[in-house]
Amino acid sequence: MNIAIYLLCLVLLLPAVFFAAFGLLIEGLTTWGLWEMIKILFSPLYDPFGKGIWVFLLFLASGGLLFAGFSDVARPYGFGSIAAIGVLSTLLIFRIYPGPWQWDNIFFLIPGAAAAFGSLYCLARPLR
Numbered sequence: 001m002n003i004a005i006y007l008l009c010l011v012l013l014l015p016a017v018f019f020a021a022f023g024l025l026i027e028g029l030t031t032w033g034l035w036e037m038i039k040i041l042f043s044p045l046y047d048p049f050g051k052g053i054w055v056f057l058l059f060l061a062s063g064g065l066l067f068a069g070f071s072d073v074a075r076p077y078g079f080g081s082i083a084a085i086g087v088l089s090t091l092l093i094f095r096i097y098p099g100p101w102q103w104d105n106i107f108f109l110i111p112g113a114a115a116a117f118g119s120l121y122c123l124a125r126p127l128r
Contacts (some may be wrong), residue, residue: 005122006069009082009115013089016112020089023096076126079119086116 028037044052068078090112097105 002075002122003069005118006075006078006082009079009119009122010066010069012111012115012118013082013086014111016086016089016093016109016115019108020092020096023093027096076123079123082119083116083123086112086119090116 025037028040032040040051043050044055046052048056065078065081068074068081090109093109
């Protein structure tokens, strides 16, 4: 049962993470310009262990977060990571997208909040 809840929390976290990543991409484009962002995004192809190490670390961390749900020992750390990623991406979204927020925008963040609260519940449930 915990594996299903863990994978559900991971899937619910995806919209908030993608929304935050898109905001970071747009902010990077406005701050540094198009060509600098293209160089950063394609740097793993020509310099994999220099500026491009971030892609390998991202894949390694994503795989570790996915496979942490299948281990009983690592699952609490995965739930904690999901909660931290959910909260940080929500804070990042509120920082990147300024201006008035309508209800439809806030409803878009509900799956990420559900993932964070669900993972916190599963993290705190064994403490009872």
